[in-house]
Amino acid sequence: MLEFIGGNFTDPGSNPAVSSFSYKLINGREQPNVLPDKIKEYLLSEVQNKYIFKLGVIAKKKGLFAIGIDNAASGFRKNDNCTKATFHIKLKDTDNQIGFYTQNRPGYTPSGLDLTNLYCFKVK
Numbered sequence: 001m002l003e004f005i006g007g008n009f010t011d012p013g014s015n016p017a018v019s020s021f022s023y024k025l026i027n028g029r030e031q032p033n034v035l036p037d038k039i040k041e042y043l044l045s046e047v048q049n050k051y052i053f054k055l056g057v058i059a060k061k062k063g064l065f066a067i068g069i070d071n072a073a074s075g076f077r078k079n080d081n082c083t084k085a086t087f088h089i090k091l092k093d094t095d096n097q098i099g100f101y102t103q104n105r106p107g108y109t110p111s112g113l114d115l116t117n118l119y120c121f122k123v124k
Helices: 098-104
Strands: 002-004 014-016 021-027 029-031 041-043 045-047 050-052 054-059 063-068 072-077 080-087 118-123
Touching: 002 098, 021 029, 063 098, 098 118
Parallel strands: none
Antiparallel strands: 002 014, 002 063, 021 054, 029 041, 045 050, 063 118, 072 080
């Protein structure tokens, strides 16, 4: 999670915003990580040979924010450390509100993962 605070072409103008939200994990498991104030990591639940994940995110304050949804490389099942899997997440047919990012970072043209894995939103 990021909070947009005003940037420019060379500076994204954002701060970590993990603590600006409450989280309600419905399906999946939170994974401990070395940067708990900057990122949250989760494992998907395996249910009837399908992988599911559901998380509720509740804002604690107003502002412009973004959530980065990352891909996974070399993932494996808890009971099978040999078989590896990779998945890529792309926001497709979704208005990811990238205009909030370009408004926050004038002159910069987003590309790559900024366009496919970043979801921006405003909390009023």
